[in-house]
Amino acid sequence: MRIRQLECFRTLMIHGTMTRAAELLSISQPAISSTIANLEHETGLKLFVRKGGRLQPTPEARLFFVEAERALEAVEKTNRVAKEIRTGKRGHLAIAAYASISINLLPRVMAGFAKERPGLELKIITRNSQSVRELMNTQQFDLAIAELPLDYPTSSMEVISYECQCMVPLGHPLAQLEVITPSDLDGVPFVSLFKGDPIYQQLAMAFSAHGSAWNVVAETEFFSTACELVYAGMGVGIVDPVVSRPFTKNLVLKPFSPAIRYEIALLLPTQEEPSQLAREFAHFLKQHL
Amino acid sequence: MRIRQLECFRTLMIHGTMTRAAELLSISQPAISSTIANLEHETGLKLFVRKGGRLQPTPEARLFFVEAERALEAVEKTNRVAKEIRTGKRGHLAIAAYASISINLLPRVMAGFAKERPGLELKIITRNSQSVRELMNTQQFDLAIAELPLDYPTSSMEVISYECQCMVPLGHPLAQLEVITPSDLDGVPFVSLFKGDPIYQQLAMAFSAHGSAWNVVAETEFFSTACELVYAGMGVGIVDPVVSRPFTKNLVLKPFSPAIRYEIALLLPTQEEPSQLAREFAHFLKQHL
DNA sequence: CCTCGGTATAAGCTAAATCTATAGGGTATC
DNA sequence: GATACCCTATAGATTTAGCTTATACCGAGG
Numbered sequence: 108m109r110i111r112q113l114e115c116f117r118t119l120m121i122h123g124t125m126t127r128a129a130e131l132l133s134i135s136q137p138a139i140s141s142t143i144a145n146l147e148h149e150t151g152l153k154l155f156v157r158k159g160g161r162l163q164p165t166p167e168a169r170l171f172f173v174e175a176e177r178a179l180e181a182v183e184k185t186n187r188v189a190k191e192i193r194t195g196k197r198g199h200l201a202i203a204a205y206a207s208i209s210i211n212l213l214p215r216v217m218a219g220f221a222k223e224r225p226g227l228e229l230k231i232i233t234r235n236s237q238s239v240r241e242l243m244n245t246q247q248f249d250l251a252i253a254e255l256p257l258d259y260p261t262s263s264m265e266v267i268s269y270e271c272q273c274m275v276p277l278g279h280p281l282a283q284l285e286v287i288t289p290s291d292l293d294g295v296p297f298v299s300l301f302k303g304d305p306i307y308q309q310l311a312m313a314f315s316a317h318g319s320a321w322n323v324v325a326e327t328e329f330f331s332t333a334c335e336l337v338y339a340g341m342g343v344g345i346v347d348p349v350v351s352r353p354f355t356k357n358l359v360l361k362p363f364s365p366a367i368r369y370e371i372a373l374l375l376p377t378q379e380e381p382s383q384l385a386r387e388f389a390h391f392l393k394q395h396l
Numbered sequence: 397m398r399i400r401q402l403e404c405f406r407t408l409m410i411h412g413t414m415t416r417a418a419e420l421l422s423i424s425q426p427a428i429s430s431t432i433a434n435l436e437h438e439t440g441l442k443l444f445v446r447k448g449g450r451l452q453p454t455p456e457a458r459l460f461f462v463e464a465e466r467a468l469e470a471v472e473k474t475n476r477v478a479k480e481i482r483t484g485k486r487g488h489l490a491i492a493a494y495a496s497i498s499i500n501l502l503p504r505v506m507a508g509f510a511k512e513r514p515g516l517e518l519k520i521i522t523r524n525s526q527s528v529r530e531l532m533n534t535q536q537f538d539l540a541i542a543e544l545p546l547d548y549p550t551s552s553m554e555v556i557s558y559e560c561q562c563m564v565p566l567g568h569p570l571a572q573l574e575v576i577t578p579s580d581l582d583g584v585p586f587v588s589l590f591k592g593d594p595i596y597q598q599l600a601m602a603f604s605a606h607g608s609a610w611n612v613v614a615e616t617e618f619f620s621t622a623c624e625l626v627y628a629g630m631g632v633g634i635v636d637p638v639v640s641r642p643f644t645k646n647l648v649l650k651p652f653s654p655a656i657r658y659e660i661a662l663l664l665p666t667q668e669e670p671s672q673l674a675r676e677f678a679h680f681l682k683q684h685l
Numbered sequence: 686c687c688t689c690g691g692t693a694t695a696a697g698c699t700a701a702a703t704c705t706a707t708a709g710g711g712t713a714t715c
Numbered sequence: 716g717a718t719a720c721c722c723t724a725t726a727g728a729t730t731t732a733g734c735t736t737a738t739a740c741c742g743a744g745g
Contacts, residue, residue, distance in 0.1 A: 108475055110399055111733075126691060138734055140693060145732080150478040156669040160691055160742045166538070166671035167481050174477040181470035186397055188463040189439040192456050249455070382455035383442065400702075415722060427703055429724060434701080450711085450722070 110182055112146040113175045115139050116154070120164060120172050191226060198384045199228040203242050204252040207329035208371070209233040211350045213252075216395050220388055227384075240374065248376070249385040252392075255370040256305065263381075264372040265389070267396055271306065271367040272360040274334065274351060275343045282359040289317035296324040296342030298333045309367045310345060316365075334358065349396055399471055401435040402464045404428050405443070409453060409461050480515060487673045488517035492531050493541040496618040497660070498522040500639045502541075505684050509677055516673075532663050538674040541681075544659035545594065552670075553661040554678070556685055560595065560656040561649040563623065563640060564632045571648040578606035585613040585631030587622045598656045599634060605654075623647065638685055 118128040119139065129136040147154050154168040164172075191197035204213055209231050221227050234242065236253040255266065273287040281287060281295070292314075300306050314321035324342050327333045330350040337344045338357050347369040351360060373389050375381040381389075407417040408428065418425040436443050443457040453461075480486035493502055498520050510516050523531065525542040532540045544555065562576040570576060570584070581603075589595050603610035613631050616622045619639040626633045627646050636658040640649060662678055664670040670678075 108399070108471065108478075109732075110397070110471075113474070124691065134733085135735060136692075137694080137736085142733070144693090150475075151482045152478055153672065157692075157741090158669075160740090162692080163669060165669045166487070166673070170481050170487055171474075171478060174474040178467075178470040178474040181467040182397065182399075185402070185460075185463040185467040186439075189397075189441055189460060192459050193440045198455070198459055384455070398701080413722065423702090424704060425723075426705085426725080431702070433724090446710095446723070 108146075108149060110179070112142055112149075113179050115142045116146055116168075116175055117172070117179060119143060119155075119162070120168065124162065193383075194224070195227065195384045195387055196224045197226045198382065199230065200250070200382075200384055200388055201230040201232065201248045202250045202252070202388075203232045203234060203239045203248045205236045205239060205254055206233050207331050207350050208252055210329070211331045211353065212395070216392055217388075219395075220391050249382055250389055250392075251374040253372055253374060254305075255372055263375040265375075265393075266370055266372050267393070269347045269349065269369045269371075271345045271363060271369050272348050272351070273343060273363040274337050274346050274354070274358050274360055276337060276340060277357065277359055279343070279359070281343065282361070284361060286362045286364050288364050289314045289319040289321070292321070292343065293317075293319040294322050297322050298325045298327065298336045298342050298344040299323045300330070300333065301326050301328060306345065306367060306369060313365050313367065397435075397438060399468070401431055401438075402468050404431045405435055405457075405464055406461070406468060408432060408444075408451070409457065413451065482672075483513075484516065484673045484676055485513045486515045487671065488519065489539070489671075489673055489677055490519040490521065490537045491539045491541070491677075492521045492523060492528045492537045494525045494528055494543055495522050496620050496639050497541055499618075500620050500642065501684070505681055506677075508684075509680050529663065532665060538665065538671055539678055539681075540663040542661055542663060543594075544661055552664040552666050554664075554682075555659055555661050556682070558636045558638065558658045558660075560634045560652060560658050561637050561640070562632060562652040563626050563635050563643070563647050563649055565626060565629060566646065566648055568632070568648070570632065571650070573650060575653050576650045577653050578603045578608040578610070581610070581632065582606075582608040583611050586611050587614045587616065587625045587631050587633035588612045589619070589622065590615050590617060595634065595656060595658060602654050602656065 115128065115132065118131055119125060122128050122131060125139045125143070126136050129139045132139070143154065150171070152167045152171060153165055154171065155162040155164055157163075188197060200217075202213065202217070210233070213231055217229055217231070221229055232242070232248065239251045239253045242248055242251065273281075273292075275281045275287075281291060284291060299310060311321065322342075325333075325336050327336065330346045333344045333346055334351050334354045336342070338354060345363055345367055348360065351358070373392070375385065375389070404417065404421065407420055408414060411417050411420060414428045414432070415425050418428045421428070432443065439460070441456045441460060442454055443460065444451040444453055446452075477486060489506075491498075491502065491506070499522070502520055506518055506520070510518055521531070521537065528540045528542040531537055562570075562581075564570045564576075570580060573580060588599065600610065611631075614622075614625050616625065619635045622633045622635055623640050623643045625631075627643060634652055634656055637649065640647070662681070664674065664678070
């Protein structure tokens with residue numbers, strides 16, 4: 108039994124004559140004739156009786172028609188699904204990320220990505236960066252985003268490196284400067300990440316190298332909390348340019364020297380081949396980072 | 397998309413290697429290789445990655461697999477259904493018949509016919525013979541059984557003619573005779589069909605030709621009612637040998653002279669080709685008449 | 686009687702699916 | 716590491732489904 112036979116049969120059943128079916132399928136009439144003859148032979152069913160030079164479907168044909176339509180529908184659905192998978196409109200995308208990015212960035216980016224892909228199932232799991240890294244090993248996710256450094260690196264990871272920027276409230280005197288240095292921030296109230304964070308270490312070194320006083324008035328877990336605090340007038344801060352982007356309407360971002368590097372990594376599954384969808388999303392995500 | 401491609405894909409997904417899939421499908425390994433390559437090309441999906449000389453299904457393959465299995469199941473069901481239709485295990489058989497045969501004969505015969513054909517749907521409609529004939533014109537039935545004569549005959553009808561037999565209670569003096577004539581029944585209490593029935597006319601003529609007295613003590617609509625009355629001792633009767641067969645344990649049937657003919661007809665649809673199943677049933681039925 | 690609409694048959698072509706034979710890449714084992 | 720083994724990919728030949736065009740056939744209706 109071949110799909111083409113069922114297609115010919117369906118068209119013939121619906122339109123009554125072989126000539127018409129041939130037109131609709133854009134093939135010659137003899138092609139229909141022989142295909143139907145094959146189908147009758149292979150199924151062992153007499154599907155049509157030749158009556159007055161015309162065809163008349165037998166009761167067997169009517170019974171068979173029900174099943175043939177069902178089968179064709181299933182095959183056609185398979186074709187549709189193949190296309191949906193190809194264009195990323197079907198599938199699931201489970202992404203693991205550390206908190207600040209999963210709260211501040213991912214929802215926007217994923218919504219944009221899913222907009223053109225109805226039927227796509229999305230999942231975001233928020234863990235700390237090291238847990239994210241470990242989850243990827245168990246193949247539970249299609250993509251992960253973790254902050255660097257990690258305890259042990261992975262081959263299939265793509266590092267994205269930022270220079271953090273200094274964030275000051277609108278109208279603050281420092282907002283006039285082109286580049287801000289630790290000297291400019293000598294004694295200025297400062298909102299920082301927690302002590303254990305790599306950013307904290309880098310800042311501490313930068314200030315001590317300049318001999319400037321680093322006046323930390325608040326420590327937060329996430330950059331976004333820091334942004335909120337700066338916006339609320341607690342002081343200035345150093346943040347990565349991605350997470351802070353939504354705040355640019357209310358705050359001013361300035362380059363900071365020396366460069367404070369903030370590095371994150373996109374992790375793809377190692378054991379298993381990453382899905383096309385995961386690769387597409389990784390590409391889409393990089394455009395927004 | 398061809399069915400064979402899906403079969404190869406399914407087998408490969410389930411069993412992991414092309415070599416194993418080829419064995420199970422009884423084809424060579426290169427055949428699988430190229431068929432899968434074609435499927436990948438036609439669907440535009442990368443279904444497997446070659447990793448360490450082995451194949452590893454991609455996430456796309458897993459998604460596609462779900463649909464492929466569904467489509468294959470539908471196609472395989474179509475094959476099964478074709479076989480069921482061919483062997484008469486699927487289909488429906490609507491039979492219209494007049495009352496006495498639909499009560500006394502059809503249930504037994506149809507049960508025997510359906511016994512070897514699970515999945516067959518049966519329907520019996522009981523009408524008087526003329527209605528039966530008219531229903532057939534509207535193509536609502538696959539087969540009909542009507543008594544003759546009909547107001548207007550049909551080309552596709554097969555006449556079955558019986559000689560009615562004389563039915564007498566066990567131990568009745570007439571049970572000794574080999575052949576019973578109207579003279580033997582002169583004045584004997586008699587159970588007859590109604591006056592309008594062709595049998596009634598024939599009997600009336602037979603008795604008058606012999607100059608015998610026809611002593612009708614009961615008139616019934618059906619042969620089976622007549623049988624019951626004879627069994628109850630009302631008298632003797634003339635019945636067709638088919639309907640009366642179940643009573644032979646309790647009554648004696650004897651040939652009657654002159655022959656009283658009882659004719660019924662099997663009617664097949666005229667407009668539409670009768671189904672193979674209807675033809676099979678007609679054949680089966682004739683063996684039991 | 687002949688045309689018209691429809692179906693079947695014949696002969697030849699193309700492409701898919703198959704075969705055999707063989708090359709090549711990984712892993713494991715000695 | 717050399718080698719054996721397992722697996723996959725490629726090449727060339729063969730078969731067949733499905734297609735083509737050309738043509739015969741068949742019943743209905745002017």
